[in-house]
Amino acid sequence: MKNVVLISASPKMAEQSLSKYLLEILEGMVNSPSLKKNTIDVRKSISHHTTDEDFTILSQADALVIAFPLYFFCLPGILTRFLEDYLNFMKKHEIQSKPMKVYTIVNCGFPEPGINLEAARVIQSFSHHIHAYFRFAIMIGGGGMLLEAKDAPFLKKTWRNLNDAFAKILQDIQSDTFDDIENICISVKFPRRLYFMMGNHNWKSLAKQNGLKKKDLYFTPYQ
Numbered sequence: 001m002k003n004v005v006l007i008s009a010s011p012k013m014a015e016q017s018l019s020k021y022l023l024e025i026l027e028g029m030v031n032s033p034s035l036k037k038n039t040i041d042v043r044k045s046i047s048h049h050t051t052d053e054d055f056t057i058l059s060q061a062d063a064l065v066i067a068f069p070l071y072f073f074c075l076p077g078i079l080t081r082f083l084e085d086y087l088n089f090m091k092k093h094e095i096q097s098k099p100m101k102v103y104t105i106v107n108c109g110f111p112e113p114g115i116n117l118e119a120a121r122v123i124q125s126f127s128h129h130i131h132a133y134f135r136f137a138i139m140i141g142g143g144g145m146l147l148e149a150k151d152a153p154f155l156k157k158t159w160r161n162l163n164d165a166f167a168k169i170l171q172d173i174q175s176d177t178f179d180d181i182e183n184i185c186i187s188v189k190f191p192r193r194l195y196f197m198m199g200n201h202n203w204k205s206l207a208k209q210n211g212l213k214k215k216d217l218y219f220t221p222y223q
Ligand SMILES: Cc1cc2nc3c(=O)[nH]c(=O)nc-3n(C[C@H](O)[C@H](O)[C@H](O)COP(=O)(O)O)c2cc1C
Pocket: 010, 011, 012, 016, 017, 018, 019, 020, 068, 069, 070, 071, 072, 073, 074, 107, 108, 109, 110, 115, 142, 143, 144
């Protein structure tokens, strides 16, 4: 029996999170009797003060999947804190990691999936620190669109590619081999100019909802 731990790490509270949604799809695919699954929501873990219980679950994992959105070209702060605290927890309790396989699913707002690479490398470095085996990343571009236009025909191929990528994670978890696997890039097939026009429109309406004007979006408070 292999123990799979799924970590959901979007800081979003009320809004729908793509990272969480993707992890739920993957969780639904973990249905082999040889796999046991546990899900940890990082935001809940920190705010409900249950990190120690969750770190114990994490330390018993054979495979770990970390899903998160790209924030400022890196990990959201809550995830960095959670992983650092886990390292300290391991040291404090003198925990020796199992030979765990690590995967990450990282999505960003820009259309190019490769923008996620540095963040994926941070997870790779974390895996190295806990003596785990980083296997590969699924890097997704155009994340903002995937949920908003979920059922649109032009996204069919992207969702199919995501399902194939998740199947690859499950296959690798169940395999006892450690052959190299390349990171998987997944993008949305959509006209780039239109994508940015829609993005800019969203920023402006968000500003309006928060009582700001368009020019306030260019405010540089730290200069
Ligand atoms: C504070 C913040 C910082 C962000 N930084 C980036 C970034 O550096 N690059 C990028 O492409 N997208 C960035 N985004 C967009 C998110 O990565 C994107 O909206 C993602 O789909 C959110 O995923 P989630 O629904 O799982 O939270 C940022 C979003 C927020 C709120």
